[in-house]
Amino acid sequence: MRTMRAFEERMHVEFAGGGVPGFVHLYAGQEASAAGVCAHLTGRDVLLNTHRAHGPAIARGADIFAVAKEIYCRGDGLCRGRGGSAHLHDAANGLWAANSGVGSGVALGCGAALAARTKGTGGVAVALVGDGAVNQGVVSEGLNLASIWKLPLVVVFENNGYGEATAAEYAIAGGSIAHRAEAFGMPGHRVDGSDYFVVSESVGTAVSRARRGDGPSLIEVDVPRFFGHFEGDAQTYRSPEEAERARRERDCLVKFRESVISDGVLEAESLDLIDGEVAHLIERVYTEAKAAPLPPDSEFMEYIYADSH
Amino acid sequence: MRTMRAFEERMHVEFAGGGVPGFVHLYAGQEASAAGVCAHLTGRDVLLNTHRAHGPAIARGADIFAVAKEIYCRGDGLCRGRGGSAHLHDAANGLWAANSGVGSGVALGCGAALAARTKGTGGVAVALVGDGAVNQGVVSEGLNLASIWKLPLVVVFENNGYGEATAAEYAIAGGSIAHRAEAFGMPGHRVDGSDYFVVSESVGTAVSRARRGDGPSLIEVDVPRFFGHFEGDAQTYRSPEEAERARRERDCLVKFRESVISDGVLEAESLDLIDGEVAHLIERVYTEAKAAPLPPDSEFMEYIYADSH
Amino acid sequence: MVLKTYRQAINEALVGEMRRDADVILMGEDVAGGAGGSGEDDAWGGPLGVTRGLLSEFGSDRVLDTPISEAGFIGAAIGAAAAGLRPVVDLMFNDFVGVCFDQVVNQAAKFRYMFGGQDQVPLTIRTMIGAGLNISSQHSQSLYPVFSYFAGLKVLVPSSPYDAKGLLTSAIRDNDPVIFCEHKLLYDMVEDVPDENYSIPFGEANLLREGQDVTIVALSRMVHVATEAAAVLAREGIEADLLDPRTTTPLDTESILDSVEATGRLVIVDEAGPRCGMASDIAALVAEDGFGHLRAPIVKVTPPHVPIPAAPNLEAMYIPDVARVVEAVRRVVAY
């Protein structure tokens, strides 16, 4: 979680300074969600990412240097510079990038889950979806399909309160995503996404259920979004206090630290040590990514078709 | 209801004899649904039809001669022969045809309802949707939109047990359409569609609610489908007994007759009289429709753009 | 060899590939004959009878009836393909790509490229094209030009049972997303089709007739209209080179250009629309790369820019016919 956070806080600074290509959506504030999910995934599983992709990619164990390089569109980025920030894909590590339109991870995830079952790998698929994306038709279609086919799929809705600028409370009928689970005949829960342990427990239950062959589940994870929708967003649509309060009261890193220290699991010193190592790592990652070369012009027409490379 | 039934039974015969162009989906068995809905609609309201269009078009008060002529693709059919059986549209009478893909009536209906509210006409929109179409994404999107905007819309799901050959029980997660209402924050009920009075009461409540400005409702109407999905369908996927039993036990016309007679509302003789008149009407309708000319070749390129005619 | 219908040829390709490779699965509305009902399974074989018998032989793990959720199940098929299966999906009418367009042109087409070649998406989408059944403008379109617009897709337009079997076999074996366009008026066409599996490579046009006066390029069902027209023209002494590209992506540009080099004249016969369609695409190719050989205008015989009407007389005006092709060829030859 610290690595995700530090990565994003640095990205926030780098973006403001210029030099980061494309659009960038930061994950800061939501780390407990990705961490809680990835704690239960193995190599044969597939995590379907959203456009707010950096955090989950790091949590899933993608090479953080290749992650940063992809964001900078470098030749040895995760996707050889073809995808960029929103499309962090690492097939070998069971990480699938978001495809726009938003929400299609649910359908693609049904497929990954179906393949796992058909091939008997024991794998599951976990799709991350935003609160805004829940209103895409393909999400409903995918939930229904997963349910009638009893697929090993877990759909995790990261409700950060906004789809771009529009509030979840405005956009979602009935006010709750977890509610939709019942309509599609699967278990559904809403959990506090600022608490790593709560998320992890809930995902653990859902993943076990899926692995047992008992079908899909839905989890709504309530998370704060510390930065704007994308970098450069003036956030006129929400009060400055809202984000400040979230930082103060719902920071998953602070909560995690307090919890593991008070439970005696880890000591403050070891946590500080980790933070220090992370800071060094992030420095190296950014230095290396920025210095890396763009993809070779000569490979422009590669990777279109399977036989074109 | 008798007119709808007689129209379809004759169509069944005509189709088998050849000469009916295109695909034809018969409404027989489902009449109480259309009748129960249309009883509550006035001229300013919009009914959004499905591809199983003949019955609802007749119930909505479209000229039955023009309905038949459109099915025969004649020049003075409802849509001047451009649409055919599945696309019976009569704007002046508040009847909008189905558009494929199935289910889009919910979205279009949101628009009709929005226009009625914005213009203050007091009108409502009622969308008919099949049990198969409920799994189209646009249906979920439309339900959500209607709910958050509190639109004067009623969505009536005609559950005839099958989407083409695939059973509703197989295709619909959770087994119930009415269930989805809650997920989208609106009232929802499942009613017996073989009983005209039950349907009518339920629709009446929903339409009043919509007219009052209290927002959308969802009604699942359980109906039998007497014929195949389309004419020519061998219906291998359902047992012959199933349709026979439905005809025996769930015929809305038989139930209606029994009910009005036993309640003393109408006498057997007047019902028989009506049936006789209907039989004559249907004879005239088919004779006239079959004799009517196709659209003039010269108008082939008309009606594409508003300024092209 | 035995006479077989286009429908049977497609069924045989499916059976052949499903026997050959356990990763091949089938998904679509009613492809298993309609799940969950009170009747027989697998007696129907989908709206076109093409998949009959497959459920019985391969079981419900490999032959899956879907809800009416094209975006959902095509998305699932893409995911399954990227995860190692080789799904064949039935989209019924190609017009329904409207409800799953994002999956087809943004997800399937770009999955490999956008992620720098990490994956392959061996997906086949079977879908019906074409007018002629009086079912109006939302069930009669021919959208392969739209599919061909998008890099990352391969697009096939088989005009005969023989080609249908060979091209579908290739499609299923291919490692990229392929749209296989079946013309609805061809299902009952019969032809000698070998019992054994065989494949036809993509990007190789079929030369159906040789002639020195004009090149006719025709696609899908229009191949038969053009064949008839060519016979009529031959009686007038006009000999046509008749080419069926069979696949629009990849397109056999070489054969088209070679033929025009020899004849100096080009007529394209296509049932797809006239704007940004395949006829435009081929005409534009030749106007650039074959200009030096052209001795007459390139004539496109296509429907006009109008939605497709249901009425039989109007629909007949919509679809290019023998008379229009003959007239067009006479015109370019007389130029």
Added chain:
Amino acid sequence: MVLKTYRQAINEALVGEMRRDADVILMGEDVAGGAGGSGEDDAWGGPLGVTRGLLSEFGSDRVLDTPISEAGFIGAAIGAAAAGLRPVVDLMFNDFVGVCFDQVVNQAAKFRYMFGGQDQVPLTIRTMIGAGLNISSQHSQSLYPVFSYFAGLKVLVPSSPYDAKGLLTSAIRDNDPVIFCEHKLLYDMVEDVPDENYSIPFGEANLLREGQDVTIVALSRMVHVATEAAAVLAREGIEADLLDPRTTTPLDTESILDSVEATGRLVIVDEAGPRCGMASDIAALVAEDGFGHLRAPIVKVTPPHVPIPAAPNLEAMYIPDVARVVEAVRRVVAY
């Protein structure tokens, strides 16, 4: 006249038409600045700032933030249009037509025709096209050729603030569904734009430069690339007729054919794809109807058939540039 950006010009057209006609309403994601949040309303004006100020002036009955449900709200807009409103819908990136394609090409486009002319659908869909922001293949496409395939739609590709205001005004007043394609690299372009409302008719190309040696047809942002190229060429003594069709449906075929009649040479510069695209469409038109005047091959300057990469260097290779246009013109002039 005052210098205004493309963004301001669009905003002014919206304001002008909303003041003029109470039936004009606006729908889209964040067009009202983001509903339901803890901050200010209407301070943002959507992802592009184009709709700022509209909520305050026209209220939430006429400026509606939508959920991320393009099929749902575009379907609703079609229904509202058929029921008497004149909705202007924001589709953000044109790539997202993937999730509402059925609504656009099957419902909106065919609503009038399929029902025999009973209705009109006065709907305007504003949407962003074009590459250049390093945001990869699902946010950078130019899909107007795909829209142009479908009869029943009108398609606009304004290349300047002046045209944007005039064409958007016409679109809103028009009684048919119109797709208004805004190029994302043009929002900050400035030009003299009148304060008052004015409209530009559809189907009238803009002649930006006159010359006798070659006809250049360019669309949307490529108009500016072609303008630069024409200036370079003029220094070499090559004078180009430079045409911006401004609308692809209806297309001003007459102006294009007239120009080619005079110059005998045609180069088409387009950022949309090379297969079944607008360049093919225009080339095919001229290869049929203007063949007799052609003195050289018709050259298409377009991107290659590849999804759009994020990396800046690769994206720059993708987008046609001045050098490629100059080279193409030199080639046809030297032919």
